[in-house]
Amino acid sequence: MKAVVCIKQTPSTTAVFAVDNGVARWDDPGGKPVVLNPWDEYAVEEAIRLKENHGAAEAVAISMGDDSSAEQLKTCLAMGCGEAILVADAAFAGSDSLGTARVLAAAIRKIDDAQIAVFGKQAIDGDTGQTPVQVAVKLGWTPLTFVSAIKEVTGSTITVERLIDEGKETVTAPLPVVISVVKEINEPRYPSFMGIRKANRATIPVWAAADLGVNGGVGAAASQADWSHIYPLPERNTVVQLIEADTPEEQARVLVNKLFEEKVI
Amino acid sequence: MSGVWVFIEHQDGQLKAISKEVLGAGRAVSDGLGAPLTALVFGQNVVGVAASAFAHGADAVLGCDDASLARFRVEAVGPLLAGLARARAPQALLLGGSTNGRDLAAWTAAELDAGLVSDGIALAVAGDRVKVTRPVYAGKLLSTVYVKSSPQIITLRSRAFPAAAAGGKTGAAEWVAPARSEADIPTKIVGLEAKKAGVSLTDANIIVSGGRGVGGPEGFAPVRELAEVLGGALGASRAAVDAGWIPYDHQVGQTGKTVSPNLYIACGISGAIQHQAGMRTAKMIVAINKDADAPIFKLAQYGIVGDLFKILPALSAEFRQRLGK
Known part of the structure; x- marks a missing residue:
């Protein structure tokens, strides 16, 4: 049994955005414009733990993206994944989540003995969180979303705890499964020095559409959503009214009066 | 074409707040498209939930009352909803952006090969399309998006839409059989620890x-x-x-x-x-x-x-x- 972790390159959380001729652009004051999607760090860690603690033969990282996504795959190798594969083809550009799901499902199918696919709960760019379930449907596997703990993996089943709106749900399902993980599940490790050296020497194989037998249903032309209209947020047209008084009690009284007047209490 | 569908979430026989918001948003979309509003009520012992959906503005209720639906499992509800949508071709399907609503929307879109826009904060009808305003890049930018095919599947962010008010409307629900028997649903729920008291x-x-x-x-x-x-x-x-x-x-x-x-x-x-x-x-x-x-x-x-x-x-x-x- 192998664990596959699907990761994505995203803008960093500190990125500052602007719109240029309808296209989103960003700069990062921290000088690191793209990163491994923060939610995916937990997925990578969990895939490695499946290998360390639950008998997975390997943790394989895959990413659908352009050539630059090899950098994030190297992070996965440095953390402890044994293999990394870049899934890239000009035909994939502009795919919607369903197109992405078709490509990732084909890539997972190509990995021998893959039984558990791990995702972060969403990516911080599109923020849709749709892909894990859609990949599961395309694979015919069971989706287990918002997983906060893997309780047990036997030869044929998995038991997990899910963090849903109603509370903590414990479910058992037969393998194979697609899981999406939330932040509570673990504390991602830092890449080790040896891991970084190994990752830097690694050559990352590239799987293209032809390698995956993906034929249509992907790319911008197949996208069923029109994403062309993107724009900055309206400014919050507020000028802060600072409440000044001699004592905290007086400040509190003035603020409370204002909030009652504004009818927000 | 069978109009606008809204997925209803409920707990202890009551509509959840998000579902009242989805009913409110669904009513506006229905009126914009000139099409009826159908509420989907799935669960166990949900006759009262169906009545509540009518009272909150639904023109019709399509329901399924079965023990296999007592707790939400996407592998039970997904095929049921996708099957109904395939047979009856709704123009739009609206769901709450809850953990269950997000899973169900993704499942249904994948099974139908339909388009999905998540996390809508405003909706506007233009012709036969529903234009969805949604945040992108973690709310640092906005976009207006629509689905080019049918059904147009859309999830809505919690607290972004006014809740439908309860009125005196009544109606007769149509009840259908589940898509999967318990034996065909691989996932088994073995425990639930309800959320601690306190406001979410x-x-x-x-x-x-x-x-x-x-x-x-x-x-x-x-x-x-x-x-x-x-x-x-x-x-x-x-x-x-x-x-x-x-x-x-x-x-x-x-x-x-x-x-x-x-x-x-x-x-x-x-x-x-x-x-x-x-x-x-x-x-x-x-x-x-x-x-x-x-x-x-x-x-x-x-x-x-x-x-x-x-x-x-x-x-x-x-x-x-x-x-x-």
Whole structure:
């Protein structure tokens, strides 16, 4: 049994955005414009733990993206994944989540003995969180979303705890499964020095559409959503009214009066 | 074409708040498209939920009442919904952006090869399309998106739409058989630990949040007290969560929860861009911070520059008196 972790390159959380001729652009004051999607760090860690603690033969990282996504795959190798594969083809550009799901499902199918696919709960760019379930449907596997703990993996089943709106749900399902993980599940490790050296020497194989037998249903032309209209947020047209008084009690009284007047209490 | 469908979530026989919002948004879309509004009511012993869906504005109810649906499992509900949609071809399907609603929307879109737009905060009908305004890049930009095919599947963010009010409308639901028998549903629920009492962040009208400025786990005491006095939820910035002062499920921001309360009181929170992404849609923001240059004051309508350990207790006392608590 192998664990596959699907990761994505995203803008960093500190990125500052602007719109240029309808296209989103960003700069990062921290000088690191793209990163491994923060939610995916937990997925990578969990895939490695499946290998360390639950008998997975390997943790394989895959990413659908352009050539630059090899950098994030190297992070996965440095953390402890044994293999990394870049899934890239000009035909994939502009795919919607369903197109992405078709490509990732084909890539997972190509990995021998893959039984558990791990995702972060969403990516911080599109923020849709749709892909894990859609990949599961395309694979015919069971989706287990918002997983906060893997309780047990036997030869044929998995038991997990899910963090849903109603509370903590414990479910058992037969393998194979697609899981999406939330932040509570673990504390991602830092890449080790040896891991970084190994990752830097690694050559990352590239799987293209032809390698995956993906034929249509992907790319911008197949996208069923029109994403062309993107724009900055309206400014919050507020000028802060600072409440000044001699004592905290007086400040509190003035603020409370204002909030009652504004009818927000 | 069979109009606009809305997926109803319920608990203990009552419509969840998000479903009243979806019914309200669905009514407007139905009227815009000139098509009937059908509520989907799936579960066990849900005759009363169906009646409630009519009372909240549905023109029709399509229901399934079966033990296999007693608790939501996407592998039970997904094939049921997808099968119905395949046979009856709705123009649009609206769901709440809850954990269950998101899973079901993704499943249905994948099974039908249909388009899906998630996390809508505003809807407008143009011709036969529903244009959806949604945040992207963690709320740092907005986009207006529509699905080019049918059905147009859309999930809605919690608290972004006014809830449908209950009226006197009644009707007869149509009941259908489940798509899968229990034996064909691979996932088995073996336990549920209900959420601890307290107001959830995404449902809260009022949120009081603490950040690095509270200084430690004990520093959350006055923040928590004010939240309790106001009947609100307790929030936190990532800095406070990462420091281990408060559990992660209180985190507001880009890698936490996105909230839209009527009132957000930020205490000792500088207002980093990642935090803003999670709370800038609050109707009113109040900032309490000792640093007058903190970016949070650029978002706030009201602010107090000062020591939160003096101001928060004074605020709690004042509110307690005004609210008669």
